Amino acid sequence: MDGEQGGRIGSKPPGLEGSSDTRLLANPLMGDVVSDWSPVHEAAIHGRVLSLRNLISQGWPVNLITADRVSPLHEACLGGHLLCANILLKHGAQLFLQVNGVTMDWHTPLFNACVSGSQACVNLLLQHGASPHPESDLASPIHEAARRGHVECVEALAAHGGNIDHNINHMGTPLYLACENQQIACAKKLLESGATVNQGRGLESPLHAAARASSMELAALLMDFGADTQAKNAEGKRPAELVPPESPVMQLFLQREEKSFLTPDLELAMKGKSINLTVRAGFGENTLCCLGLHSRRERESTGAPGPAPGSTTLPQGSAKTLVSGFHGFKSMLLPLPEQC
Structure with a gap:
């Protein structure tokens, strides 16, 4: 579990001898004092628990931030390393500015945990005050989890107040992203959690995405939850019109439309x-x-009886x-x- 590779283990970082102030390390104007990679980052990203403990015991701070504002906690969560994330949190990374720290790309540790698909890291961060709401629409944890098919992460975020209908202009809703990427289990979990079945990206509904992907299972799932088969997208097309003619999904649309008729x-x-x-x-x-x-x-011509005037009998x-x-x-x- 723990490899003992990595440089400068056993010595304090430059500029820290006799000082506990780590702010200089996050100052991009300090040249070499700001390292794009430290032994703490190295241990965290690779899940080297023993090395991480040794570095901390030797005085390496857990809140080192690179010029791109990446902390060891970001790296531990990106690797899905629960033990390393837990150690970092116990030694000071639980401060609000760290557990919700944002990189230059707007990535938070929670976003990174959703990238890796680590439900354990997601739960740990949420328990330590991580916000399920994105700092920026460029990096939404629940969208990332839905896009990658990480059902447990979606479930954890929803349970902690994450907005399952959060609509981002360039991506749409988490449900739309799940359908677009054919993540059936995620789509089902979102629908079971109360996601709006017809809300997608602009006028494009999740059912449009399922039809475009010619996914029988997704289309059936969405229809079971009341998806509107007559909804039109920006091009004026209904979902059925996006299905390839030879696809068996077309038969599903016909059957469902007949049933609704x-x-x-x-x-x-x-x-x-x-x-x-x-x-x-x-x-x-x-x-x-x-x-x-x-x-x-x-x-x-036949003498068949017709309906009375004004009647639809x-x-x-x-x-x-x-x-x-x-x-x-x-x-x-x-x-x-x-x-x-």
């Missing part, structure tokens, strides 16, 4: 009962006409014709003239 009353009609039809998804009376229902012309057997027509026309339904 069939109201409970309509299902009763399929059993041979007259019902009041609730028309969904913009299917007007003229559209129903084109699907083979008893249009005026058909009624006149369907005669027996009409629903079966409607469902058959739906399969034929799929989702390419267009209103027809009244005389159809």
Whole structure:
């Protein structure tokens, strides 16, 4: 677990003899006093627990910061090294400015822990006061965890008040990122935690991302949580229009649209009962006409009974014709003239 490599172990860092003041090491104007890499950083990034303890006992401070404002705690979390992170926190890195320290790239130790996927480091940092909310939209812990598929990190952040619907302009929501990168387990965890199913990136919904990726499992998951199959993106396209024609995902969309079209009353009609039809998804009376229902012309030629004026009651057997027509026309339904 602990290698004994690394330079200058056993000596105090330059400028620290007889002084506990470490601020000079974080001053980029001090030239060589600011080291881009110290033995403490080296031990932390590689998880060398024994070396880290020895360095601390010899007077090396735990809050050394490089010119890019990277601390040993950043490095320990980036490597997912819980024991090293714990040692650093116990020896002073638990100060608010350190546990929430921001690098020049806006990375916090918590963000780095989400990069590595270490739930243990995430929990440890949160217990020591790390904020689940990003200092900058350039480095959001929950977005990074969702993008990489680190379910446990997402769960921990959500449990500590992380905003699961945090929407960043250039990335969207964590759910959108999970779908875009086909991280099914993360998407499911976010939805179970209450993420808004239709909120994505701009007008692009998570279902658009799943359709574009042609992911059957993701699309089904999102639809199970109420995703809007009719939502249009900035190009005016619905999710189904982004699915490759030969993809089996297209059949899933057709099945779900059919299911949403069939109201409970309509299902009763399929059993041979007259019902009041609730028309969904913009299917007007003229559209129903084109699907083979008893249009005026058909009624006149066959003598079939029609609905009373102002009524949407369907005669027996009409629903079966409607469902058959739906399969034929799929989702390419267009209103027809009244005389159809």
